[in-house]
Amino acid sequence: MVRRISLISFIFSIGIFGSSCHTIECGEGTVELNGECVPVNFPEQTLGPHLCMPGSHWSADLSKCFVDPSAVCGRGTEVQWNEDETEFTCVSTGEPELPECPESTGPICINGRLRYLIDPADPTKFLTTEIRDASLLAQLEIVFYDPLEYASVGSAADPLGFATIDPETGAFIGTNISVPSQGYVGLVVRDKDWVAGADPVMFPFTGYAYKASPNVNIENSFGVVLTKDQLQEFEDALPEGYMATACALGGIYACGTWIGVFREKVSLQPVSGVRPFFGTNAAIPVERIAFLDKDGSGRHTVLTPGTERRYTSETGTVLFFGAELTNYFGMCDQMLTAAESRCVAWEMEYGKSLQGGSAQKAMFVQYLDGISLNDRGNK
Numbered sequence: 001m002v003r004r005i006s007l008i009s010f011i012f013s014i015g016i017f018g019s020s021c022h023t024i025e026c027g028e029g030t031v032e033l034n035g036e037c038v039p040v041n042f043p044e045q046t047l048g049p050h051l052c053m054p055g056s057h058w059s060a061d062l063s064k065c066f067v068d069p070s071a072v073c074g075r076g077t078e079v080q081w082n083e084d085e086t087e088f089t090c091v092s093t094g095e096p097e098l099p100e101c102p103e104s105t106g107p108i109c110i111n112g113r114l115r116y117l118i119d120p121a122d123p124t125k126f127l128t129t130e131i132r133d134a135s136l137l138a139q140l141e142i143v144f145y146d147p148l149e150y151a152s153v154g155s156a157a158d159p160l161g162f163a164t165i166d167p168e169t170g171a172f173i174g175t176n177i178s179v180p181s182q183g184y185v186g187l188v189v190r191d192k193d194w195v196a197g198a199d200p201v202m203f204p205f206t207g208y209a210y211k212a213s214p215n216v217n218i219e220n221s222f223g224v225v226l227t228k229d230q231l232q233e234f235e236d237a238l239p240e241g242y243m244a245t246a247c248a249l250g251g252i253y254a255c256g257t258w259i260g261v262f263r264e265k266v267s268l269q270p271v272s273g274v275r276p277f278f279g280t281n282a283a284i285p286v287e288r289i290a291f292l293d294k295d296g297s298g299r300h301t302v303l304t305p306g307t308e309r310r311y312t313s314e315t316g317t318v319l320f321f322g323a324e325l326t327n328y329f330g331m332c333d334q335m336l337t338a339a340e341s342r343c344v345a346w347e348m349e350y351g352k353s354l355q356g357g358s359a360q361k362a363m364f365v366q367y368l369d370g371i372s373l374n375d376r377g378n379k
Contacts, residue, residue: 098111098112098113098171098173098219099111099164099171099172099173101175101217101219104214104215104216104217105215106178106215107176107178107179107214108179108185108212108213108214108215108217108218109173109174109176109177109218110144110163110173110174110177110185110210110217110218110221111171111174111217111219111220111221112171112218112219112220112223113172113222114130114131114137114142114165114170114189114222114223114224115127115129115131115222115223115224115225116129116131116224116225117206117224117225117226117259117365118230118300120229120230123300123301124294124298124299124300126315127224127365130170130222131225134168137165137166137170139191139192139202139203140165140189140190140192140203140225141162141163141165141189141192141194142162142163142172142174142188142189142223143159143161143162143163143188144159144160144161144162144186144187144188145157145185145186145207146160146182146186147185147186147207147356147364148180148325149180150186150207150359150362151356151359151364153359154256154359154360154362155359155361155362160177160180161175162174163187172223179212179213183211183212183213184209184211184212184355185212185218186207186208186364187207187208187209187210187221187223188206188207188223188362189203189205189224190203190204190205190206200228200253201228202227202228203225203227204226204227204228204231204361205361205362205363206223206224206225206226206363206364206365207224207365208222208223208224208364208366209356209364224365231252231253233301234252234303235251237302237303238303238305239305243255243321245287246288246289246290246321246322247288247321247322249322249360252321253362253363254360254361255360256321256322256323256359256361256363257323257363258319258328258356258364258366259292259319259363259364259365259366260317260320260328260330260356261315261316261317261365261366261367262312262318262330262343262368262370263367263369264372265370265371266372268369269342270312270315270317271316271342271343271348272312272314272316272341272342273311273336274316274330274343274348274350274370275310275311275312275330275331275332276289276328276330277328277329277330277331277352278324278327278328278329279327280352281352283331284320285306286306287305287306287307288306288321289305289318289321290319290321291303291304291306291309291313291315291317291318291319292313292315293313293315294314294315300315310333311336311341311343312343320358323356323357323364324357325356326355327354327355328354328355328356328357328368329350329351329352329354329368330348330350330368330370331350332344332348343370346370346372346373346374347372347374348373349370349371349373350368350369350370350371351368351369354366354368
């Protein structure tokens with residue numbers, strides 16, 4: 001069976017069918033489309049993508065239709081799962097609209113908002129808290145790079161362009177961004193008016209790479225913000241002398257760190273029990289990684305060295321110090337049982353063609369989406 005959606009959720013005011021208010025409540029197994037309730041069909045067999053109804057997408061790997069929360073819950077809404085993670089609803093965030101992108105004619109437009117990697121005021125929140133403080137926004141700038149060039153030469157890379165940040169809402173927009181031949185655009189957040197060669201004052205270079213194509217704007221994206229104080233807390237959370245072995249360049253930031261977030265492709269939930277791999281088929285050396293964990297209060301404040309545990313916890317997140325430009329993926333740690341690892345329980349498989357990495361004096365965040373081979377993660 002596929003993961004079910006609470007189909008009543010399609011009546012929320014912003015969904016994939018536009019921004020007008022829905023007044024029809026459609027029953028179980030149906031969804032409102034153009035003022036009528038139509039059935040949603042999720043075939044179990046290999047019947048083809050033409051059977052995928054609105055609010056679902058075709059998985060060629062599993063030959064099934066799946067509900068895609070990111071497609072259903074449009075701009076101005078957020079996905080909320082029930083306690084059993086069997087149904088979701090789209091809940092309005094009450095947010096103002098983003099700056100409107102002009103139609104692309106080759107170079108593209110990118111808009112979105114900024115969010116903390118970890119909320120300094122509430123460390124239980126990971127990659128969810130958007131920044132609205134005008135005084136903080138005034139100290140930030142967004143630069144677009146070719147991430148593959150950036151991973152090779154760092155901040156010496158030529159920017160593709162800059163974004164304008166709205167100091168009231170935190171929304172940003174960058175226009176006339178040329179898409180590099182490799183098809184990725186890196187969105188980097190840093191100190192405003194940063195001077196080449198200078199150390200960060202408040203915000204280390206933190207990036208996120210987006211797959212991009214000419215003529216196709218990237219809308220409702222996000223940029224990742226990490227404070228210098230938080231980076232120091234990361235350093236302090238590691239055993240004394242660990243970084244000297246992991247990377248001898250003077251710390252997490254100086255070394256250049258890749259932050260990989262392993263999650264399940266359909267539910268987008270983080271996955272435990274994943275051992276990080278890179279290149280053709282090599283486990284990342286345990287002496288060069290640490291896993292982001294929660295403390296007893298659910299705060300993301302713990303870094304567990306790979307020498308103590310070689311696989312992800314419930315946060316699904318790993319930090320690779322001195323990361324190199326290559327392909328990143330993950331494998332289930334087969335020494336664990338299904339009770340210990342969602343990766344093993346779901347028989348997860350992560351693609352081996354996702355290119356990523358980091359550069360000295362930079363942090364790069366990347367999602368790695370895995371497919372549940374036995375479909376257990378999609379119920």
